[in-house]
Amino acid sequence: MRYLPTVLAAFAxxxxxxxxxAADVDAALDEHVLPRMERLAEATATLxxxxxxxxxxxxxxxxxxAAWAGVSHLTLGPAEESGRARAVLxxxxxxxxxxxxxxxxxxxxxxxxxxxxIARASVAAxxxxxxxxxxxxxxxxxxxLTLALADDLAATxxxxxxxxxxxxxxxxxxxxxxxxxxxxxxxxxxxxxFTSLMxxxxxxxxxxxxxxxxxxxxxxxxxAELWRAGVSQAMVVESLTALRELAGLLAPxxxxxxxxxxxxxxxxxxxxxxxxxxxDPSGRFRVEALQTAVCEARNIxxxxxxxxxxxxxxxxSADGD
Amino acid sequence: MHKLTAxxxxxxxxxxxxxxxxxxxxxxxxxxxxxxxxxxxxxxKTLQTAIDAFxxxxxxERFQAAREAWLxxxxxxxxTEVYRFGNPIVDDWEGRxxxxxxxxxxxxxxxxxGSAPTEGxxxxxxxxxxxxxxxxxxxxxxEVDAREITPALLEETLHEAGGAEANVAxxxxxxxxxxxxQDIGAYDATAGQRPWTDYAAGDACTGGNCDRRGAYLxxxxxxxxxxxxxxxxxxxxxxxxREAVLGDEDGxxxxxTGMGSLSYxxxxxxxxxxxxxxxxxxxxxxxxxxxxxxxxxxDALGIRNVYNGSYVGVDGTxxxxxxxxxxxxxxxxxxxxxLGAALDHTQMExxxxxxxAEAGMHYDMMLDPANEAGGALIQAAIDGLIAQTREIERAxxxxxxxxxxxxxxxxxxxxxxxxx
Numbered sequence: 017m018r019y020l021p022t023v024l025a026a027f028a029x030x031x032x033x034x035x036x037x038a039a040d041v042d043a044a045l046d047e048h049v050l051p052r053m054e055r056l057a058e059a060t061a062t063l064x065x066x067x068x069x070x071x072x073x074x075x076x077x078x079x080x081x082a083a084w085a086g087v088s089h090l091t092l093g094p095a096e097e098s099g100r101a102r103a104v105l106x107x108x109x110x111x112x113x114x115x116x117x118x119x120x121x122x123x124x125x126x127x128x129x130x131x132x133x134i135a136r137a138s139v140a141a142x143x144x145x146x147x148x149x150x151x152x153x154x155x156x157x158x159x160x161l162t163l164a165l166a167d168d169l170a171a172t173x174x175x176x177x178x179x180x181x182x183x184x185x186x187x188x189x190x191x192x193x194x195x196x197x198x199x200x201x202x203x204x205x206x207x208x209x210f211t212s213l214m215x216x217x218x219x220x221x222x223x224x225x226x227x228x229x230x231x232x233x234x235x236x237x238x239x240a241e242l243w244r245a246g247v248s249q250a251m252v253v254e255s256l257t258a259l260r261e262l263a264g265l266l267a268p269x270x271x272x273x274x275x276x277x278x279x280x281x282x283x284x285x286x287x288x289x290x291x292x293x294x295x296d297p298s299g300r301f302r303v304e305a306l307q308t309a310v311c312e313a314r315n316i317x318x319x320x321x322x323x324x325x326x327x328x329x330x331x332x333s334a335d336g337d
Numbered sequence: 338m339h340k341l342t343a344x345x346x347x348x349x350x351x352x353x354x355x356x357x358x359x360x361x362x363x364x365x366x367x368x369x370x371x372x373x374x375x376x377x378x379x380x381x382k383t384l385q386t387a388i389d390a391f392x393x394x395x396x397x398e399r400f401q402a403a404r405e406a407w408l409x410x411x412x413x414x415x416x417t418e419v420y421r422f423g424n425p426i427v428d429d430w431e432g433r434x435x436x437x438x439x440x441x442x443x444x445x446x447x448x449x450x451g452s453a454p455t456e457g458x459x460x461x462x463x464x465x466x467x468x469x470x471x472x473x474x475x476x477x478x479x480e481v482d483a484r485e486i487t488p489a490l491l492e493e494t495l496h497e498a499g500g501a502e503a504n505v506a507x508x509x510x511x512x513x514x515x516x517x518x519q520d521i522g523a524y525d526a527t528a529g530q531r532p533w534t535d536y537a538a539g540d541a542c543t544g545g546n547c548d549r550r551g552a553y554l555x556x557x558x559x560x561x562x563x564x565x566x567x568x569x570x571x572x573x574x575x576x577x578x579r580e581a582v583l584g585d586e587d588g589x590x591x592x593x594t595g596m597g598s599l600s601y602x603x604x605x606x607x608x609x610x611x612x613x614x615x616x617x618x619x620x621x622x623x624x625x626x627x628x629x630x631x632x633x634x635x636d637a638l639g640i641r642n643v644y645n646g647s648y649v650g651v652d653g654t655x656x657x658x659x660x661x662x663x664x665x666x667x668x669x670x671x672x673x674x675x676l677g678a679a680l681d682h683t684q685m686e687x688x689x690x691x692x693x694a695e696a697g698m699h700y701d702m703m704l705d706p707a708n709e710a711g712g713a714l715i716q717a718a719i720d721g722l723i724a725q726t727r728e729i730e731r732a733x734x735x736x737x738x739x740x741x742x743x744x745x746x747x748x749x750x751x752x753x754x755x756x757x
Binding site for chain 1: 438452458459460499500502503597598600601602610611613614615616617619706723726727729730731733734737
């Protein structure tokens, strides 16, 4: 997956299409990006406003996690700035930095739980990953820390939304406009959205499903995303649903949306909220089948949407190792 | 083809569009790789000589000489990292020589004051295996006889043992750990403080098992040399890596893929932004030697080298030729200049970071959340890498059109397409 994937494919693209379509960037922004960013801000605010009781916090947490899954493919711009996406959820966390970061915050005590101090703390000690440990493993204690982290999460989500509404969306709408060095041509704005689509599909296949799958001999159910909260499967469904929405807005893409509809139905049928089933052969088979379906949808999207738009996916943040 | 009249052909030859031959650009790219890996091999052999001399007669002076040889060996190697993501042959091999980060407790003793796991973790049950101290141990359910520490033991049994990538048993960073030891003080100016007596004979030995530690250091160094020998040959005339590039119609896209993937996902993301966001000194690329500023500086320089088609070797020899920049300048001079300027800008930011580190503010001190100025130095370099990635994408677009024009039979059938 790491080398040559996008650029090579890209060189062949233009030859296939005589007159590329223009993606409706406005529609993608108004019907996909902005409403979903608003939803993330609202869901995290709901979590921050919930009383400090596990019973109240748990459903609010699930809502925030789902809202995040619906925008986690939009890694560009406001989410990338200051590492905000990682401050919403630091995952995968191969070295258990969440435990270390949280321990440090606790040792520092209540005076270190101010908004300013938490904003400077390790991203692994912030956001959904840290809140999951507190809410689902420790009955939300200490309460002051849980509330402070929930407030910080809501602030991060609001900052991402404000970044989009307060400038970044306008840059996408006006490529090549005065002072717009971010998007020089309409093609660059389209390519950025197309890259988000492709990156999102890879994220589902390689990380959200691939991490817990591990290998047959060494399945890693505890590497699943937010497994303690039991929302791993729901996040896959949410993410695929959002990606299907984006695909449909970027270009007429009947093959891609059909492939994604099938994958969404497959994901919804899994009945394996935390992907614990990857450890037994039959459960594993179903998750692997879903992973294959998502990979296929990705290939179809690259072909159908990339071909229709005459754009290529850019480099993505998962290109490293 | 039939439409390509003699007049059109002459016109095509007369236009500067064909002045830079893509094959020559690829040859320069391969030449720089060969020079870089050959320099990496030469400096690794110097390291090997220094380590052999130290192990033959351990002393503080000889230990220091070995450390200096390691630092020198990193200078050419880091400049070759730009070859990794565009060339499967390099990417498949790279994990043996430059894998990171590592659970160093696999290799030797660690203390709780450091940030390495001192016991097995869920992700890596072998994180505290300590091969130096244990002649026989169980790994993934199987008993391993490690009475003799050989390159084969490191490479075949220990490296990535149990499927854990943090089990780095070979390469530069394993050697670095054996030469410097754990970097204990987070956010302070000290590197690892391993005493030379960790290799001393008899009663002078500290840390226990000095002979086994020496055998490990020797085996890891010999392995590094043989791995680099393989890669230097692969880029030589007729070598596998060179032939793969020269024979690839989309060879230019390999150069761009390597530049973009290293700039963005790997260096800006994994190696720099992550450390800053986690404030974690374990996220330093060379945390034992505190050499991370140089890792980043020379990685960026390597990207600039392949773009400009010029590499200054460790003995001053310049390897240069027709470059990607020349090719791009013909397709779109503005994009070529913008990318060149973006790479220069990043190099300047990297230089500022390197200067501050060399003047005493070590990279792990910059990661201290209380050190805002240090964090800003790292962030500026990251921002430069992200900005240059955007210019690399623009270069892909500019050259993509051109590449199709040169390769696609459609465009030869329609000569006008060449000049669009």
